[in-house]
């Protein structure tokens with residue numbers, strides 16, 4: 399198998415918001431050997447700007463409408479995870495390209511507990527690690543034992559989760575001066591989770607409860623990128639936006655959801671320009687009313 403190169407990949411076709419113009423090229427790696435090829439080609443592909451972005455399932459990206467002088471790299475290693483039973487715990491090793499919902503489906507079938515709180519979070523395993531995706535008090539980092547990272551300068555390395563830093567929607571591999579890559583680029587290639595055994599029905603019950611809670615309060619099937627802003631400490635960005643009058647606020651084809659004010663949704667025909675303007679509007683409204691500066695959670699590419 400060879401590294402696949404897709405020219406002029408459009409963000410509108412790669413993101414759940416369905417917004418954004420083309421990048422220069424997307425390099426899709428399916429097997430480890432593809433990464434060697436990627437390392438050799440990257441300087442040429444990236445050109446003088448040298449801008450490279452790892453992309454997963456695009457469920458947390460808001461890309462501007464115009465051309466992006468950017469090379470996308472994507473791990474498409476989505477084979478069934480490897481499962482290794484220990485005494486009570488189970489180690490599950492999954493490719494970064496695997497869909498997080500598929501990993502959770504496997505956990506449900508095999509009766510593996512630890513990730514139920516992530517039910518309803520779309521995206522890839524790689525994206526979940528890179529964003530430290532979380533909900534209802536559970537974060538990806540909680541069950542992560544180690545992560546396999548690829549960098550153009552350092553190749554593939556396993557890194558213990560304990561050597562990395564995690565925060566609210568934040569991951570840092572903490573590469574030292576002689577590790578990783580000067581560009582700062584890393585691609586999550588695999589992740590290993592430590593889960594505990596439980597009855598499949600019990601795991602399924604918890605997942606259904608999480609999903610039901612989400613479905614009642616979030617536009618889970620709309621074209622969105624999840625929460626736009628981070629929750630300020632001790633507060634809820636959705637509540638602040640709601641009380642600042644943003645719920646249902648519309649501009650062209652984009653709107654703050656009328657179900658959850660922290661979700662921007664593409665109602666059809668929306669543009670990234672409209673999304674960014676609405677975000678500014680919401681940020682100003684919350685600052686004016688509460689004196690709180692909302693920080694962006696969605697990854698904005700301009």
Ligand SMILES: Cc1cc2nc3c(=O)[nH]c(=O)nc-3n(C[C@H](O)[C@H](O)[C@H](O)COP(=O)(O)OP(=O)(O)OC[C@H]3O[C@@H](n4cnc5c(N)ncnc54)[C@H](O)[C@@H]3O)c2cc1C
Pocket residue numbers: 414451452453454455456457458459473494518519520521522523524525526527528529530531532533567584585586587617618619622623624625697
């Ligand atoms: C309906 C909906 C609900 C959501 N609910 C939640 C929620 O409850 N909690 C939550 O945390 N998020 C939520 N999200 C946001 C999103 O699903 C998560 O952030 C998810 O983990 C992103 O994964 P992805 O593969 O789509 O990453 P992308 O959107 O493709 O990328 C996001 C970031 O991760 C980086 N990245 C992606 N893959 C890799 C990789 N292999 N290696 C290195 N970096 C990589 C990208 O460079 C980018 O910075 C929601 C989104 C939607 C649409």
